[in-house]
Amino acid sequence: xxxxxxxxxxxxxxxxxxxxxxxHLIISxxxxxxxxxxxxxxxxxxxDVNPVTIVNCYKSLEREGYVYTISGGGTYxxxxxxxxxxxxxxxxxxxxxxIKYDLASSSPSPLFFPVKTFKNLLNEVLERDGGFAFNYQxxxxxxxxxxxxxxxxxxxxxxxxxxxxxxxxxxQQGLDVIAKTLLQEGDYVFTEEPCYPGAIATFSSRGAxxxxxxxxxxxxxxxxxxxxxxxxxxxxxxxxxxxxSPTGYLYDLTHRKKLLELANKYSFTIxxxxxxxxxxxxxxxxxxxxxLDINDNVIYIKSFSKVFMPGLRLALLVAPPLFNEPxxxxxxxxxxxxxxFLQRTFDLYxxxxxxxxxxxxxxxxxxxxxxxxxxxxxxxxxxxxxxxKPQGGLSIWxxxxxxxxxxxxxxxxxxxxxxxxxxxxxxxxxxxNFFRLSFTNLSEKEIEKPIKELASIIKGML
Amino acid sequence: xxxxxxxxxxxxxxxxxxxxxxxHLIISxxxxxxxxxxxxxxxxxxxDVNPVTIVNCYKSLEREGYVYTISGGGTYxxxxxxxxxxxxxxxxxxxxxxIKYDLASSSPSPLFFPVKTFKNLLNEVLERDGGFAFNYQxxxxxxxxxxxxxxxxxxxxxxxxxxxxxxxxxxQQGLDVIAKTLLQEGDYVFTEEPCYPGAIATFSSRGAxxxxxxxxxxxxxxxxxxxxxxxxxxxxxxxxxxxxSPTGYLYDLTHRKKLLELANKYSFTIxxxxxxxxxxxxxxxxxxxxxLDINDNVIYIKSFSKVFMPGLRLALLVAPPLFNEPxxxxxxxxxxxxxxFLQRTFDLYxxxxxxxxxxxxxxxxxxxxxxxxxxxxxxxxxxxxxxxKPQGGLSIWxxxxxxxxxxxxxxxxxxxxxxxxxxxxxxxxxxxNFFRLSFTNLSEKEIEKPIKELASIIKGML
Numbered sequence: 001x002x003x004x005x006x007x008x009x010x011x012x013x014x015x016x017x018x019x020x021x022x023x024h025l026i027i028s029x030x031x032x033x034x035x036x037x038x039x040x041x042x043x044x045x046x047x048d049v050n051p052v053t054i055v056n057c058y059k060s061l062e063r064e065g066y067v068y069t070i071s072g073g074g075t076y077x078x079x080x081x082x083x084x085x086x087x088x089x090x091x092x093x094x095x096x097x098x099i100k101y102d103l104a105s106s107s108p109s110p111l112f113f114p115v116k117t118f119k120n121l122l123n124e125v126l127e128r129d130g131g132f133a134f135n136y137q138x139x140x141x142x143x144x145x146x147x148x149x150x151x152x153x154x155x156x157x158x159x160x161x162x163x164x165x166x167x168x169x170x171x172q173q174g175l176d177v178i179a180k181t182l183l184q185e186g187d188y189v190f191t192e193e194p195c196y197p198g199a200i201a202t203f204s205s206r207g208a209x210x211x212x213x214x215x216x217x218x219x220x221x222x223x224x225x226x227x228x229x230x231x232x233x234x235x236x237x238x239x240x241x242x243x244x245s246p247t248g249y250l251y252d253l254t255h256r257k258k259l260l261e262l263a264n265k266y267s268f269t270i271x272x273x274x275x276x277x278x279x280x281x282x283x284x285x286x287x288x289x290x291x292l293d294i295n296d297n298v299i300y301i302k303s304f305s306k307v308f309m310p311g312l313r314l315a316l317l318v319a320p321p322l323f324n325e326p327x328x329x330x331x332x333x334x335x336x337x338x339x340x341f342l343q344r345t346f347d348l349y350x351x352x353x354x355x356x357x358x359x360x361x362x363x364x365x366x367x368x369x370x371x372x373x374x375x376x377x378x379x380x381x382x383x384x385x386x387x388x389k390p391q392g393g394l395s396i397w398x399x400x401x402x403x404x405x406x407x408x409x410x411x412x413x414x415x416x417x418x419x420x421x422x423x424x425x426x427x428x429x430x431x432x433n434f435f436r437l438s439f440t441n442l443s444e445k446e447i448e449k450p451i452k453e454l455a456s457i458i459k460g461m462l
Numbered sequence: 463x464x465x466x467x468x469x470x471x472x473x474x475x476x477x478x479x480x481x482x483x484x485x486h487l488i489i490s491x492x493x494x495x496x497x498x499x500x501x502x503x504x505x506x507x508x509x510d511v512n513p514v515t516i517v518n519c520y521k522s523l524e525r526e527g528y529v530y531t532i533s534g535g536g537t538y539x540x541x542x543x544x545x546x547x548x549x550x551x552x553x554x555x556x557x558x559x560x561i562k563y564d565l566a567s568s569s570p571s572p573l574f575f576p577v578k579t580f581k582n583l584l585n586e587v588l589e590r591d592g593g594f595a596f597n598y599q600x601x602x603x604x605x606x607x608x609x610x611x612x613x614x615x616x617x618x619x620x621x622x623x624x625x626x627x628x629x630x631x632x633x634q635q636g637l638d639v640i641a642k643t644l645l646q647e648g649d650y651v652f653t654e655e656p657c658y659p660g661a662i663a664t665f666s667s668r669g670a671x672x673x674x675x676x677x678x679x680x681x682x683x684x685x686x687x688x689x690x691x692x693x694x695x696x697x698x699x700x701x702x703x704x705x706x707s708p709t710g711y712l713y714d715l716t717h718r719k720k721l722l723e724l725a726n727k728y729s730f731t732i733x734x735x736x737x738x739x740x741x742x743x744x745x746x747x748x749x750x751x752x753x754l755d756i757n758d759n760v761i762y763i764k765s766f767s768k769v770f771m772p773g774l775r776l777a778l779l780v781a782p783p784l785f786n787e788p789x790x791x792x793x794x795x796x797x798x799x800x801x802x803f804l805q806r807t808f809d810l811y812x813x814x815x816x817x818x819x820x821x822x823x824x825x826x827x828x829x830x831x832x833x834x835x836x837x838x839x840x841x842x843x844x845x846x847x848x849x850x851k852p853q854g855g856l857s858i859w860x861x862x863x864x865x866x867x868x869x870x871x872x873x874x875x876x877x878x879x880x881x882x883x884x885x886x887x888x889x890x891x892x893x894x895n896f897f898r899l900s901f902t903n904l905s906e907k908e909i910e911k912p913i914k915e916l917a918s919i920i921k922g923m924l
Contacts, residue, residue: 029624032606032806034594076594110593118596119588126581131572132496132538134580134773144494162491169631169775173797180667185647202795205642311596311802313631333664335635339801340773344494 001038001046003030014049015056022057026066026077034110035077037067065098070111100417101450106245106306106394106438112362113309117354118345125344137340139332141167141316145347149316152350156277157291158300160318166331169338170313171275171303175199175238177330178271178299179206181323182235190228190237190268192220194426194434196245199238199273208235212428215244217388219255222262229266236269236299241289243276246426246436247397248390256289263297269320270298275393278307278359281367282391296320299327304346306394307359312342366394369439372447377437380455382462387437395438397423404461406435412457418450463500463508465492476511477518484519488528488539496572497539499529527560532573562879563912568707568768568856568900574824575771579816580807587806599802601794603629603778607809611778614812618739619753620762622780628790631800632775633737633765637661637700639792640733640761641668643785644697652690652699652730654682656859656888656896658707661700661735670697674890677706679850681717684724691728698731698761703751705738708888708898709859710852718751725759731782732760737855740769740821743829744853758782761789766808768856769821774804828856831901834909839899842917844924849899857900859885866923868897874919880912 006021008014025031037043037058044051058075061067069075125133140146146162153160168174175198183189185207191199193212203210211228214221220239239259241251251259263270272289290300300318308314319327331337349355373396377387381398388397400406406422413420423434437454439447468483470476487493499505499520506513520537523529531537587595602608608624615622630636637660645651647669653661655674665672673690676683682701701721703713713721725732734751752762762780770776781789793799811817835858839849848861862868868884875882885896899916901909 029605029609032591032604032809034591034597036590036592107598110597113593113596115588115593115596119585122584123581126577126584128498129494129496130498131575131577131771134575134577134771135496135572136569136767136772142494143491147491169797172795176796185669198795198798201791205792205795207647305598309593309596310598310798313797313799313801329663330667333634333660333667334638334796335631335775336660336772337775339775339804342801342804347494 004038004043004046015053015060018053018057019060022061023066031077033077037075039074098417099419102419102441103437103450104419104421106440107310108306108362109440112365114358118349121345121348125341125348129344133341133344135340137337137343139337140328141338142340142343142347145343148347148350152355157287158318164319164321164324166317166319166328167338167343168315168317168331169335170305171273171301171315172198173334174301174315174317175202177327177334179203180330181326182269183208188232188234190234192239192244193428194246194423197425200428210428215247215249217249219251220259222255222258226262229262234268236271238271238273240273240275242274243279243390243393245275246395246423248388248393248395250391253286256286256292260289260292260297264295272298272300274300274302275306279363279366279394280392281363281370290318296322299323307362312346314338314342314346366440368444369442369447372444373437373439373451376448376451380452382459385458394440395436398435398437400433402433405432407432408461409435409457413454416453418453466500466505466508477515477522480515480519481522484523485528493539495539499537501536560879561881564881564903565899565912566881566883568902569772570768570824571902574827576820580811583807583810587803587810591806595803595806597802599799599805601799602790603800604802604805604809607805610809610812614817619749620780626781626783626786628779628781628793629800629805630777630779630793631797632767633735633763633777634660635796636763636777636779637664639789639796641665642792643788644731645670650694650696652696654701654706655890656708656885659887662890672890677709677711679711681713682721684717684720688724691724696730698733700733700735702735702737704736705741705852705855707737708857708885710850710855710857712853715748718748718754722751722754722759726757734760734762736762736764737768741825741828741856742854743825743832752780758784761785769824774808776800776804776808828902830906831904831909834906835899835901835913838910838913842914844921847920856902857898860897860899862895864895867894869894870923871897871919875916878915880915
């Protein structure tokens, strides 16, 4: 922590001088995002000042939006322009650094990542494999991991040989290799509407025409879907049957089966994106489409970003035999292979049976946060504002009266230190009165306050 | 190592029974590729047998191609079908498991990866950043790493702000995002010929037409290039000025400057792929095109796979201002972001000033292996066989007389446990009498034998 050493000039108060110094370290990038600042006691000792000086300095940095604190967990450098959220949701919130209540990011909370366990496994892999852990890996994935994944998938009733299981560098890469394999200029693709904007962008960038089919509480609108199927001949339809992003809706069994029937009748492929199936807070678990897919019409992607850790960039893809080789080739030409080192470590994690334990732990946490947010919404939001009541996932989808724009709400909320994700980009036919609230990054107790604040802003807009 | 425990039935000799058991563990995938088997002493103790039993068992497994030994370094499970090579060079060598002399793979040798150092840094990052190390990262890359890379690039005379430096998931992803950004169906792309097949495949898969311009010892053929430029209007030309893959040729300063002039005159972009500039065994260091690029015509990719460790999947891309945002967007839609955990660790590696030390170490090793292979080629190969005399990189490019096919040589060599990479796929206008010999995976002493063997096969074919 030598970078914190300064010679006080005595021209300003010590806490001010130290604050300027740390600000400079942050702006210059010398302290990375989310860097944990030294504890108050340690830094006070190091600089030989009263701990109160450090307390004042850190508080002041926090007020100015350079750092954030985790109660009992220390002080951290904030991400520049809150970029972590930007990346994920493509929403510009750069107008402020000073977000106290992050309801925008649906990234899982880093506080619940199994860091210690994973660290031990990283070391175990390096002890075992040495340099080979850092060599090229097969582009379809590290064989033992594919076998572990085969066994994991049986828990979701998906029975498939590891020959059809591909390790990919995150769910987004799955969409990319599928687009590369199946799409050519002018092809049609159907998606749910609203839909994850990263998917729409990926399909469009291959020159495909994307048609949105409305999603309802129990699944995609099958009547409209069949009507559109009579007009167009889509290469595939992209769906998230479990806690769809952004709505949080869950397909019932009827919608699942009917969608598979339609795929057979109209000969299209279904791309099933499973980010959230593990975060199911209800008692009923429905089989993924892939588990019901007797005709090999489903390409299945399971991401480990939302339930586990996004920084690993790990997901799996299950290919129908017909597309198995082309998808592998597309993956190979995308990035050769996914990091073998991270694959080996994740393999060990699965083999040691740690997966379910982790899932159960985070499920409980997020379930409580979800309930806490839902009840705050019930209490504070005016009745003209509708919101989903998801039984899984990491966020709630909110619909304002049509006369209101979510963007306006976002602007005012940001000034009060609250970030939300507006819905505009999730629509192909743009709608401006929707927004998404995520409950991943606030504790149960913290959730009430920003919801109350949002409610009061909305009431003021009405 | 409980998986090695067996109850001997007594029906066969103990070493045979153990061998069957381990074979089963390997085939079933219970032992991953490159898994280090227990030491002879340890396993003998564990199973309460004579060490000779283990020695015989391991030797027999090696003869059958299930394991390989590193002299003084233990016994390892072989990669299934030698897939590591397949991924990289797309050559099917699955006809044998029993490769004693790997001259095909130009992957760097895992024996020289700085595993211990890197392990310490991985732990340091996790101590410092905790769960945040595993969160989403900005899609352009972890800011402190981009700043470290900015400083690293000045050593190559490339002066560019970190705003134009993107962290990407390996060099291949660089080609992919460039293709996504610049190419549409029917566009023309020029490459050197012969050329890395992964590049040709990536450009073709966007519907581009790839035209090969011959590469000579001092760089791309400028006369033919200009002739073709008058006929076509390529979106970009893809080149490797430093130790081109597969030829190992090095552009001289004239060729570098002239290429930049042509780019200006005919308005095309240059994609400069730097895999090998660090592995320069000569005394002269030429500036990369990007360092001479006053007109912002060059997109520069620097891979850390060949010189450092491929399993990290890390490379950097320098974008001209015009393409800065579109390239970042294409990266984002490819895999959101490169693993933040690995980025943070590599950043620490650079900040601790370990890069040059590593480069100097491996450079010396590979330089000696290069010399050793060149002198073996001089001694043994008939004079009708031509080969490059590279002053850098990891392999030598060999030209057989036109009546001979490299594929035939490959077949016979494989039977003798020698793998080579044939040149066919490196050509757009297919030629069949070229092959590539890599010297990464054999020690100086080991190189003579397989070269002598290859020479004798070639002489037999003449």
